[in-house]
């Protein structure tokens with residue numbers, strides 16, 4: 001049997017989701033629900049650490065949140081305490097094995113310390129090499145563990161000062177939640193690349209990657225953790241510290257295109273409404289006469305609604321998605337592998353036959369899914385198939401916490417628009433311009449001198465230095481310990 005993932009391969013993957021709560025009697029259960037709402041940010045593993053005033057408790061496991069912390073699982077009962085942090089993992093750094101499942105927990109002289117991280121440190125391997133030379137013994141291959149060792153060897157006295165000391169040495173994108181004996185801590189890097197919001201429920205503070213994790217437990221959205229801000233939540237309330245040199249905010253613009261859940265508010269912006277505006281911009285930029293606007297489900301739906309409304313062409317669900325196909329599918333026989341994408345998507349043939357269709361998708365990564373979907377439209381009898389992409393061409397890898405194939409595997413990095421149209425076998429192909437994307441975000445356009453967002457996967461303009469890539473440390477062997485994932 002061959003274990004493959006024929007369905008999720010041609011998408012970019014967000015690395016992680018984080019959640020934390022302080023001062024609530026149902027801390028573990030609320031954390032499990034919050035992680036469940038953030039499941040789209042990572043499906044490979046999940047973990048929760050709680051503190052009961054005396055002891056820390058933890059449960060970390062491979063698989064989905066519902067499998068490990070859902071009804072009928074014993075894990076929640078064992079997670080006592082009124083403070084908790086949790087993490088969903090999709091690995092971009094380190095193999096997917098149990099020792100790489102967060103939150104990480106350490107015993108410091110001052111007490112326990114648990115940490116969960118969304119993002120990616122761009123000098124982690126360089127720092128790790130230095131720390132190993134100093135005698136630090138790493139237990140995982142995760143970049144996050146570098147922060148733990150930097151805290152452990154810091155000469156400052158309080159945990160918060162040690163954390164600040166550690167974070168001043170790391171580069172990269174991070175939204176962190178951490179739990180100590182007396183506080184829940186939230187941090188965003190100085191550029192604010194990855195999201196982190198503050199919520200409140202029954203007087204208890206909550207930290208979460210997205211507001212949808214607050215909605216699921218009936219909590220109110222208070223505000224974002226700001227770029228470069230540390231929030232310390234303890235028995236006295238919430239305290240804000242801004243210890244880092246101020247930088248221009250560079251929030252990940254791809255969160256609005258694809259990663260964030262459409263019902264979330266991130267950076268104070270409604271994701272669903274933004275995606276509809278992106279679709280409307282796309283329609284203005286690349287109109288084509290057609291009979292139907294069809295979204296590639298599910299992520300293309302809001303942009304397709306915006307496109308159809310602006311173009312005044314009927315919106316129809318011409319592709320139906322099977323929601324019960326897991327991320328990983330074990331194919332019983334080689335002979336059925338050619339079914340590929342059809343196990344997940346099926347054309348609504350009666351709708352499509354004889355029609356000129358415009359397919360709307362959020363992005364194209366390798367192009368393999370696009371090819372299969374276009375073929376499916378032709379087989380269903382479409383007379384013309386046009387494709388419109390609700391983002392600029394993805395031509396660069398992300399080093400800030402999103403799993404992107406290498407540049408050589410990105411179809412738009414290796415081919416002209418005409419070549420891509422030929423490969424995907426569409427009658428026409430157009431992407432949203434980068435200025436169109438910024439207009440949909442409410443800007444005049446992209447400010448080339450001080451871009452308002454991180455858009456490096458489109459522009460190649462990386463806001464944070466890529467020390468490991470530049471120094472060649474990326475290929476360094478991280479661990480001699482082999483494990484079965």
Ligand code: SF4
Nearest residue numbers: 252398454455456457
């Ligand atoms: S490179 Fe792209 S995916 Fe990565 S943080 Fe920047 S905008 Fe987001």
